[in-house]
Amino acid sequence: MRIQVDQNLCxxxxxxVMIAAKTFKLNPDNKCYVLNESLGPEEKSPSSIVESPATPEMDEGEVILEAARACPVQAIRLYEDDGKEIVL
Ligand code: SF4
Structure with missing residues (x-):
């Protein structure tokens, strides 16, 4: 699974973060990012889209799905490994 957050929408x-604390975190600007050590704690791409593959250290897929569904502004998008978007 690949996880994407649009920080412009967040x-x-x-x-x-409350649902999937091992996957999502807020940076000092109060924007969500994906917890992936290799990306750094305040990862921000120029487009404000941050993304990461799911790693074993993160929450289970179902929990990540629940967290994405709970986003009130649909800022989180999830994709299968083959690139197909997961319908939330
Ligand atoms: S649920 Fe959505 S709006 Fe809330 S912090 Fe996460 S990404 Fe941002």
Whole structure:
């Protein structure tokens, strides 16, 4: 699974962090990012889209799915390994 967060859409509500604390975190600007050590703690791409493959250290897939569904502004998108978007 690949996880993508659009930080332009994120309003920093923290719902995803509460549900999947091993996958999502808020940066000092109150924008969500994906917890992936190799990306660094405040990862921000120029487009404000941050993404990461799911890693074994993260939450289970079902939990990540639940967190994405809980986002009030649909800032989280999930993709299968083959690139197909997962319908939330
Ligand atoms: S649930 Fe959505 S809006 Fe809330 S912090 Fe996570 S990505 Fe941002």
């Amino acid at each position: 309003i920093g509500c923290g719902s995803c």
